[in-house]
Amino acid sequence: xxxxxxxxxxxxxxxxxxxxxxxxxxxxxxxxxxxxxxxxxxxxxxxxxxxxxxxxxxxxxxxxxxxxxxxxxxxxxxxxxxxxxxxxxxxxxxxxxxxxxxxxxxxxxxxxxxxxxxxxxxxxxxxxxxxxxxxxxxxxxxxxxxxxxxxxxxxxxxxxxxxxxxxxxxxxxxxxxxxxxxxxxxxxxxxxxxxxxxxxxxxxxxxxxxxxxxxxxxxxxxxxxxxxxxxxxxxxxxxxxxxxxxxxxxxxxxxxxxxxxxxxxxxxxxxxxxxxxxxxxxxxxxxxxxxxxxxxxxxxxxxxxxxxxxxxxxxxxxxxxxxxxxxxxxxxxxxxxxxxxxxxxxxxxxxxxxxxxxxxxxxxxxxxxxxxxxx
Numbered sequence: 001x002x003x004x005x006x007x008x009x010x011x012x013x014x015x016x017x018x019x020x021x022x023x024x025x026x027x028x029x030x031x032x033x034x035x036x037x038x039x040x041x042x043x044x045x046x047x048x049x050x051x052x053x054x055x056x057x058x059x060x061x062x063x064x065x066x067x068x069x070x071x072x073x074x075x076x077x078x079x080x081x082x083x084x085x086x087x088x089x090x091x092x093x094x095x096x097x098x099x100x101x102x103x104x105x106x107x108x109x110x111x112x113x114x115x116x117x118x119x120x121x122x123x124x125x126x127x128x129x130x131x132x133x134x135x136x137x138x139x140x141x142x143x144x145x146x147x148x149x150x151x152x153x154x155x156x157x158x159x160x161x162x163x164x165x166x167x168x169x170x171x172x173x174x175x176x177x178x179x180x181x182x183x184x185x186x187x188x189x190x191x192x193x194x195x196x197x198x199x200x201x202x203x204x205x206x207x208x209x210x211x212x213x214x215x216x217x218x219x220x221x222x223x224x225x226x227x228x229x230x231x232x233x234x235x236x237x238x239x240x241x242x243x244x245x246x247x248x249x250x251x252x253x254x255x256x257x258x259x260x261x262x263x264x265x266x267x268x269x270x271x272x273x274x275x276x277x278x279x280x281x282x283x284x285x286x287x288x289x290x291x292x293x294x295x296x297x298x299x300x301x302x303x304x305x306x307x308x309x310x311x312x313x314x315x316x317x318x319x320x321x322x323x324x325x326x327x328x329x330x331x332x333x334x335x336x337x338x339x340x341x342x343x344x345x346x347x348x349x350x351x352x353x354x355x356x357x358x359x360x361x362x363x364x365x366x367x368x369x370x371x372x373x374x375x
Contacts, residue, residue, distance in 0.1 A: 004059050008152060011068035023062040030058070039224070041214050048160075060160070067155035071148065170213045171279065177243040178275060186281050193280030197294050199337065200329040206301050210246070210278055215308065217242050233309045245304075247274040251313045252304055258316045259300050265353045268293065277301070291346050295330075299323040320354060327351075 031040055034047070034056075049055030141154050171190050175182045182190075194211045198204045209215065218240025222230035232240040234251045241248075247256065259277070263270060268288050275281040277297035282290065299322040303314045327347060334343035 007061055008064060011065050026061055042212060063159045064156055066159055067152045070155055071151055174279060189281055190279040199333040203298060203326055203329055206298055210301055213242055217245050234311045246278055255314045259296060292350055295326055299326055
Protein backbone atom coordinates (compact mmCIF):
# COMPACT_ATOMS: atom_id res chain seq x y z
CA UNK A 1 0.00 0.00 0.00
CA UNK A 2 1.72 3.19 -1.21
CA UNK A 3 -0.31 5.32 1.18
CA UNK A 4 1.40 3.89 4.30
CA UNK A 5 5.01 5.09 3.73
CA UNK A 6 3.69 8.53 2.77
CA UNK A 7 1.69 8.70 6.00
CA UNK A 8 4.65 7.55 8.14
CA UNK A 9 6.87 10.17 6.50
CA UNK A 10 4.41 12.91 7.40
CA UNK A 11 4.03 11.60 10.97
CA UNK A 12 7.82 11.81 11.29
CA UNK A 13 8.33 15.14 9.57
CA UNK A 14 5.47 17.12 11.09
CA UNK A 15 5.44 16.91 14.93
CA UNK A 16 1.80 17.86 15.37
CA UNK A 17 -0.83 16.30 17.55
CA UNK A 18 -3.43 14.72 15.29
CA UNK A 19 -6.96 14.50 16.70
CA UNK A 20 -8.80 11.19 16.92
CA UNK A 21 -11.36 12.51 14.44
CA UNK A 22 -8.63 12.53 11.76
CA UNK A 23 -8.03 8.79 12.07
CA UNK A 24 -11.75 8.05 12.32
CA UNK A 25 -12.36 9.85 9.04
CA UNK A 26 -9.35 8.14 7.44
CA UNK A 27 -10.65 4.68 8.41
CA UNK A 28 -14.06 5.54 6.97
CA UNK A 29 -12.50 6.55 3.65
CA UNK A 30 -10.45 3.35 3.50
CA UNK A 31 -13.52 1.25 4.36
CA UNK A 32 -15.49 2.92 1.58
CA UNK A 33 -12.68 2.14 -0.86
CA UNK A 34 -12.35 -1.52 0.21
CA UNK A 35 -16.08 -2.23 0.26
CA UNK A 36 -17.06 0.10 -2.60
CA UNK A 37 -19.37 2.18 -0.40
CA UNK A 38 -21.26 -0.92 0.78
CA UNK A 39 -21.69 -2.17 4.31
CA UNK A 40 -18.53 -3.97 5.57
CA UNK A 41 -18.99 -7.72 5.91
CA UNK A 42 -15.72 -8.63 7.64
CA UNK A 43 -14.42 -7.07 10.85
CA UNK A 44 -11.45 -4.71 10.64
CA UNK A 45 -9.55 -6.88 13.12
CA UNK A 46 -9.70 -9.77 10.63
CA UNK A 47 -8.77 -7.57 7.66
CA UNK A 48 -5.64 -6.48 9.54
CA UNK A 49 -4.38 -10.05 9.79
CA UNK A 50 -2.10 -11.75 7.28
CA UNK A 51 -3.34 -12.85 3.88
CA UNK A 52 -3.12 -16.49 4.89
CA UNK A 53 -5.40 -15.83 7.84
CA UNK A 54 -8.09 -14.34 5.63
CA UNK A 55 -7.00 -10.70 5.98
CA UNK A 56 -5.42 -8.14 3.66
CA UNK A 57 -2.90 -6.62 6.11
CA UNK A 58 -4.98 -3.47 6.43
CA UNK A 59 -2.83 -0.99 8.40
CA UNK A 60 -4.04 0.77 11.54
CA UNK A 61 -2.87 4.35 10.93
CA UNK A 62 -3.61 5.41 14.49
CA UNK A 63 -1.18 2.79 15.83
CA UNK A 64 1.43 3.70 13.21
CA UNK A 65 1.12 7.30 14.41
CA UNK A 66 1.65 6.15 18.01
CA UNK A 67 4.66 4.09 16.95
CA UNK A 68 6.17 7.12 15.23
CA UNK A 69 5.74 9.21 18.37
CA UNK A 70 7.22 6.51 20.60
CA UNK A 71 10.20 6.21 18.25
CA UNK A 72 11.37 9.53 19.69
CA UNK A 73 12.29 7.61 22.86
CA UNK A 74 14.77 5.55 20.86
CA UNK A 75 16.42 8.70 19.50
CA UNK A 76 16.83 10.03 23.03
CA UNK A 77 18.31 6.76 24.31
CA UNK A 78 20.75 6.32 21.39
CA UNK A 79 21.89 9.96 21.20
CA UNK A 80 23.55 11.05 24.47
CA UNK A 81 24.63 14.33 22.88
CA UNK A 82 21.02 15.50 22.71
CA UNK A 83 20.39 18.13 25.30
CA UNK A 84 17.40 16.96 27.39
CA UNK A 85 16.58 20.55 28.29
CA UNK A 86 16.01 21.27 24.60
CA UNK A 87 14.27 18.08 23.52
CA UNK A 88 12.87 16.77 26.79
CA UNK A 89 9.47 18.35 26.22
CA UNK A 90 8.83 16.03 23.26
CA UNK A 91 8.21 13.03 25.49
CA UNK A 92 9.38 13.69 29.03
CA UNK A 93 7.36 16.76 29.93
CA UNK A 94 5.61 15.25 32.94
CA UNK A 95 4.33 18.54 34.30
CA UNK A 96 2.13 19.55 31.38
CA UNK A 97 -0.37 17.62 29.35
CA UNK A 98 2.05 16.86 26.55
CA UNK A 99 0.51 14.54 23.96
CA UNK A 100 3.77 12.62 23.30
CA UNK A 101 4.16 11.96 27.01
CA UNK A 102 0.57 10.77 27.22
CA UNK A 103 1.20 8.31 24.38
CA UNK A 104 4.31 6.99 26.09
CA UNK A 105 2.81 6.68 29.57
CA UNK A 106 -0.39 5.12 28.27
CA UNK A 107 1.52 2.50 26.29
CA UNK A 108 3.85 1.63 29.19
CA UNK A 109 0.99 1.35 31.67
CA UNK A 110 -0.83 -1.03 29.31
CA UNK A 111 2.32 -3.15 29.19
CA UNK A 112 2.75 -2.89 32.96
CA UNK A 113 6.17 -1.27 32.55
CA UNK A 114 7.73 1.58 34.47
CA UNK A 115 6.97 4.73 32.49
CA UNK A 116 8.71 7.26 34.74
CA UNK A 117 11.79 7.81 32.57
CA UNK A 118 14.05 10.74 33.33
CA UNK A 119 16.72 12.40 31.15
CA UNK A 120 19.33 10.26 32.97
CA UNK A 121 17.60 6.88 32.64
CA UNK A 122 18.75 4.42 30.00
CA UNK A 123 17.71 0.93 28.98
CA UNK A 124 20.94 -0.93 28.22
CA UNK A 125 22.05 -4.52 27.84
CA UNK A 126 23.86 -4.27 31.19
CA UNK A 127 20.66 -3.10 32.91
CA UNK A 128 18.72 -6.02 31.47
CA UNK A 129 21.43 -8.54 32.39
CA UNK A 130 21.35 -7.39 36.03
CA UNK A 131 17.66 -8.21 36.35
CA UNK A 132 16.59 -11.72 37.30
CA UNK A 133 13.97 -12.00 34.56
CA UNK A 134 13.88 -12.32 30.80
CA UNK A 135 13.59 -8.94 29.03
CA UNK A 136 10.29 -8.21 27.36
CA UNK A 137 10.04 -7.68 23.62
CA UNK A 138 9.46 -4.02 24.33
CA UNK A 139 12.72 -3.74 26.28
CA UNK A 140 14.63 -5.64 23.58
CA UNK A 141 13.57 -3.07 20.99
CA UNK A 142 15.11 -0.19 22.91
CA UNK A 143 18.14 -2.06 24.24
CA UNK A 144 19.33 -4.01 21.21
CA UNK A 145 18.54 -1.91 18.17
CA UNK A 146 21.64 -0.31 16.66
CA UNK A 147 19.81 1.57 13.91
CA UNK A 148 16.31 2.87 13.41
CA UNK A 149 15.76 0.69 10.33
CA UNK A 150 12.42 -1.06 10.70
CA UNK A 151 11.98 0.35 14.21
CA UNK A 152 8.51 1.77 13.55
CA UNK A 153 7.34 -1.61 12.22
CA UNK A 154 8.65 -3.39 15.33
CA UNK A 155 6.95 -0.91 17.66
CA UNK A 156 3.78 -1.20 15.58
CA UNK A 157 3.73 -5.00 15.96
CA UNK A 158 4.01 -4.65 19.74
CA UNK A 159 1.21 -2.11 19.78
CA UNK A 160 -0.91 -4.43 17.62
CA UNK A 161 -0.51 -7.23 20.16
CA UNK A 162 -1.37 -4.80 22.92
CA UNK A 163 -4.48 -3.54 21.16
CA UNK A 164 -5.62 -6.90 19.84
CA UNK A 165 -9.25 -7.40 20.68
CA UNK A 166 -10.65 -10.88 20.74
CA UNK A 167 -12.69 -11.34 17.59
CA UNK A 168 -15.19 -14.08 16.98
CA UNK A 169 -13.40 -16.91 15.23
CA UNK A 170 -15.51 -17.76 12.16
CA UNK A 171 -14.59 -21.44 12.38
CA UNK A 172 -15.74 -21.51 16.01
CA UNK A 173 -19.02 -19.98 14.85
CA UNK A 174 -19.33 -22.78 12.34
CA UNK A 175 -18.74 -25.25 15.17
CA UNK A 176 -21.61 -23.67 17.12
CA UNK A 177 -23.90 -23.84 14.10
CA UNK A 178 -23.02 -27.49 13.56
CA UNK A 179 -23.40 -28.19 17.30
CA UNK A 180 -19.99 -29.77 17.58
CA UNK A 181 -16.46 -29.08 18.80
CA UNK A 182 -13.54 -28.49 16.45
CA UNK A 183 -10.09 -29.38 17.74
CA UNK A 184 -7.02 -27.24 17.08
CA UNK A 185 -6.09 -29.66 14.31
CA UNK A 186 -9.52 -29.18 12.70
CA UNK A 187 -9.16 -25.38 12.81
CA UNK A 188 -5.69 -25.60 11.31
CA UNK A 189 -7.03 -27.90 8.61
CA UNK A 190 -9.82 -25.46 7.73
CA UNK A 191 -7.40 -22.54 7.57
CA UNK A 192 -4.97 -24.51 5.42
CA UNK A 193 -7.78 -25.66 3.13
CA UNK A 194 -8.91 -22.04 2.70
CA UNK A 195 -5.40 -20.97 1.62
CA UNK A 196 -4.45 -23.93 -0.57
CA UNK A 197 -7.69 -25.22 -2.09
CA UNK A 198 -6.76 -23.91 -5.54
CA UNK A 199 -3.95 -22.20 -7.42
CA UNK A 200 -6.50 -19.79 -8.89
CA UNK A 201 -7.40 -16.82 -6.69
CA UNK A 202 -10.90 -16.53 -8.21
CA UNK A 203 -11.67 -20.11 -7.15
CA UNK A 204 -9.93 -19.75 -3.80
CA UNK A 205 -11.99 -16.63 -3.10
CA UNK A 206 -15.20 -18.68 -2.84
CA UNK A 207 -13.70 -20.95 -0.19
CA UNK A 208 -12.35 -17.94 1.74
CA UNK A 209 -15.79 -16.28 1.69
CA UNK A 210 -17.46 -19.49 2.87
CA UNK A 211 -15.00 -20.12 5.71
CA UNK A 212 -15.04 -16.46 6.84
CA UNK A 213 -18.89 -16.40 6.79
CA UNK A 214 -18.95 -13.58 4.26
CA UNK A 215 -22.43 -14.12 2.79
CA UNK A 216 -25.44 -12.26 4.14
CA UNK A 217 -28.36 -14.31 5.46
CA UNK A 218 -31.99 -13.55 6.37
CA UNK A 219 -31.09 -13.76 10.07
CA UNK A 220 -28.23 -11.30 9.68
CA UNK A 221 -30.28 -8.90 7.54
CA UNK A 222 -33.11 -9.00 10.08
CA UNK A 223 -30.66 -7.83 12.77
CA UNK A 224 -29.26 -5.10 10.51
CA UNK A 225 -32.69 -3.81 9.49
CA UNK A 226 -34.26 -4.45 12.90
CA UNK A 227 -36.89 -6.63 11.32
CA UNK A 228 -38.68 -9.74 12.54
CA UNK A 229 -38.63 -11.46 9.19
CA UNK A 230 -35.68 -13.87 9.30
CA UNK A 231 -37.17 -16.63 7.16
CA UNK A 232 -35.27 -18.27 4.32
CA UNK A 233 -35.28 -16.28 1.07
CA UNK A 234 -36.15 -19.49 -0.82
CA UNK A 235 -39.59 -19.50 0.87
CA UNK A 236 -39.12 -22.87 2.52
CA UNK A 237 -40.47 -21.40 5.77
CA UNK A 238 -37.42 -22.18 7.91
CA UNK A 239 -35.16 -19.77 9.78
CA UNK A 240 -32.52 -18.46 7.39
CA UNK A 241 -29.28 -19.17 9.23
CA UNK A 242 -26.00 -19.49 7.36
CA UNK A 243 -25.94 -23.26 7.77
CA UNK A 244 -29.52 -23.48 6.54
CA UNK A 245 -28.78 -21.41 3.41
CA UNK A 246 -25.72 -23.48 2.55
CA UNK A 247 -26.83 -26.97 3.56
CA UNK A 248 -30.13 -27.57 5.34
CA UNK A 249 -32.63 -25.88 2.97
CA UNK A 250 -34.88 -28.38 1.20
CA UNK A 251 -34.16 -26.66 -2.13
CA UNK A 252 -30.40 -27.08 -1.68
CA UNK A 253 -30.37 -30.68 -0.48
CA UNK A 254 -31.02 -32.22 -3.95
CA UNK A 255 -27.77 -30.70 -5.21
CA UNK A 256 -25.75 -32.02 -2.27
CA UNK A 257 -27.27 -35.50 -2.73
CA UNK A 258 -26.21 -35.34 -6.38
CA UNK A 259 -22.70 -34.40 -5.27
CA UNK A 260 -22.48 -37.44 -2.97
CA UNK A 261 -23.84 -39.69 -5.70
CA UNK A 262 -21.12 -38.31 -7.96
CA UNK A 263 -18.48 -39.13 -5.32
CA UNK A 264 -19.62 -42.76 -5.24
CA UNK A 265 -18.98 -42.99 -8.98
CA UNK A 266 -15.41 -41.97 -8.19
CA UNK A 267 -15.37 -44.71 -5.52
CA UNK A 268 -15.05 -42.11 -2.78
CA UNK A 269 -16.96 -42.88 0.40
CA UNK A 270 -17.52 -39.90 2.72
CA UNK A 271 -20.02 -39.29 5.54
CA UNK A 272 -22.85 -36.90 4.66
CA UNK A 273 -21.35 -34.09 6.74
CA UNK A 274 -21.61 -30.34 5.93
CA UNK A 275 -18.20 -29.66 7.53
CA UNK A 276 -16.54 -31.48 4.63
CA UNK A 277 -17.74 -29.34 1.69
CA UNK A 278 -18.06 -26.08 3.64
CA UNK A 279 -14.77 -26.11 5.59
CA UNK A 280 -12.69 -28.95 4.19
CA UNK A 281 -12.64 -30.77 7.54
CA UNK A 282 -12.59 -34.50 6.86
CA UNK A 283 -12.98 -37.32 9.40
CA UNK A 284 -9.78 -38.60 10.96
CA UNK A 285 -7.79 -41.24 9.09
CA UNK A 286 -9.65 -40.48 5.86
CA UNK A 287 -7.60 -41.67 2.89
CA UNK A 288 -9.12 -40.23 -0.29
CA UNK A 289 -8.24 -37.93 -3.17
CA UNK A 290 -8.98 -34.73 -1.31
CA UNK A 291 -7.87 -32.54 -4.20
CA UNK A 292 -10.51 -34.06 -6.46
CA UNK A 293 -13.15 -33.65 -3.77
CA UNK A 294 -12.19 -30.01 -3.27
CA UNK A 295 -12.92 -29.15 -6.93
CA UNK A 296 -16.30 -30.86 -6.71
CA UNK A 297 -17.29 -29.11 -3.48
CA UNK A 298 -16.16 -25.63 -4.52
CA UNK A 299 -18.16 -25.96 -7.74
CA UNK A 300 -21.20 -26.80 -5.61
CA UNK A 301 -20.55 -23.76 -3.39
CA UNK A 302 -20.48 -21.53 -6.47
CA UNK A 303 -23.76 -23.05 -7.67
CA UNK A 304 -25.55 -22.57 -4.34
CA UNK A 305 -24.26 -19.00 -3.98
CA UNK A 306 -25.53 -18.12 -7.45
CA UNK A 307 -29.10 -18.99 -6.36
CA UNK A 308 -28.68 -17.48 -2.88
CA UNK A 309 -31.86 -15.35 -2.90
CA UNK A 310 -33.85 -17.19 -5.53
CA UNK A 311 -36.62 -19.69 -4.70
CA UNK A 312 -35.10 -22.23 -7.07
CA UNK A 313 -33.23 -25.46 -6.62
CA UNK A 314 -29.61 -25.18 -7.82
CA UNK A 315 -29.41 -27.49 -10.83
CA UNK A 316 -26.83 -30.21 -11.38
CA UNK A 317 -26.23 -28.85 -14.91
CA UNK A 318 -25.06 -25.54 -13.45
CA UNK A 319 -22.82 -27.44 -11.07
CA UNK A 320 -21.24 -29.48 -13.92
CA UNK A 321 -20.64 -26.31 -15.95
CA UNK A 322 -19.01 -24.69 -12.94
CA UNK A 323 -16.71 -27.67 -12.57
CA UNK A 324 -15.59 -27.19 -16.14
CA UNK A 325 -15.07 -23.51 -15.47
CA UNK A 326 -12.81 -24.47 -12.55
CA UNK A 327 -11.12 -26.98 -14.85
CA UNK A 328 -10.34 -24.19 -17.35
CA UNK A 329 -8.97 -21.87 -14.66
CA UNK A 330 -6.81 -24.67 -13.22
CA UNK A 331 -5.61 -25.58 -16.71
CA UNK A 332 -4.27 -22.12 -17.51
CA UNK A 333 -2.84 -21.80 -14.02
CA UNK A 334 -1.01 -25.13 -14.53
CA UNK A 335 0.43 -23.90 -17.84
CA UNK A 336 1.66 -20.73 -16.16
CA UNK A 337 3.29 -22.73 -13.35
CA UNK A 338 4.59 -25.45 -15.71
CA UNK A 339 2.66 -28.13 -13.77
CA UNK A 340 0.62 -29.59 -16.61
CA UNK A 341 1.40 -33.23 -15.74
CA UNK A 342 0.19 -32.75 -12.19
CA UNK A 343 -2.94 -31.11 -13.56
CA UNK A 344 -3.69 -34.12 -15.80
CA UNK A 345 -3.27 -36.53 -12.88
CA UNK A 346 -5.77 -34.55 -10.80
CA UNK A 347 -8.44 -34.25 -13.47
CA UNK A 348 -8.24 -37.41 -15.57
CA UNK A 349 -10.56 -39.41 -13.28
CA UNK A 350 -12.94 -36.51 -12.84
CA UNK A 351 -13.39 -35.96 -16.56
CA UNK A 352 -14.67 -39.43 -17.34
CA UNK A 353 -17.26 -39.26 -14.56
CA UNK A 354 -18.33 -35.73 -15.50
CA UNK A 355 -18.83 -36.97 -19.07
CA UNK A 356 -21.41 -39.42 -17.76
CA UNK A 357 -23.34 -36.58 -16.11
CA UNK A 358 -23.68 -34.27 -19.12
CA UNK A 359 -25.90 -34.67 -22.15
CA UNK A 360 -24.61 -36.15 -25.41
CA UNK A 361 -24.79 -32.71 -27.02
CA UNK A 362 -22.31 -31.28 -24.50
CA UNK A 363 -19.88 -34.21 -24.36
CA UNK A 364 -17.74 -33.04 -27.27
CA UNK A 365 -17.71 -29.52 -25.85
CA UNK A 366 -16.40 -30.62 -22.45
CA UNK A 367 -14.16 -33.51 -23.56
CA UNK A 368 -10.95 -31.48 -23.24
CA UNK A 369 -8.26 -33.77 -21.86
CA UNK A 370 -8.88 -36.37 -24.54
CA UNK A 371 -8.37 -33.87 -27.34
CA UNK A 372 -5.41 -32.14 -25.75
CA UNK A 373 -3.42 -35.19 -24.67
CA UNK A 374 -4.87 -37.98 -26.81
CA UNK A 375 -5.89 -39.93 -23.73
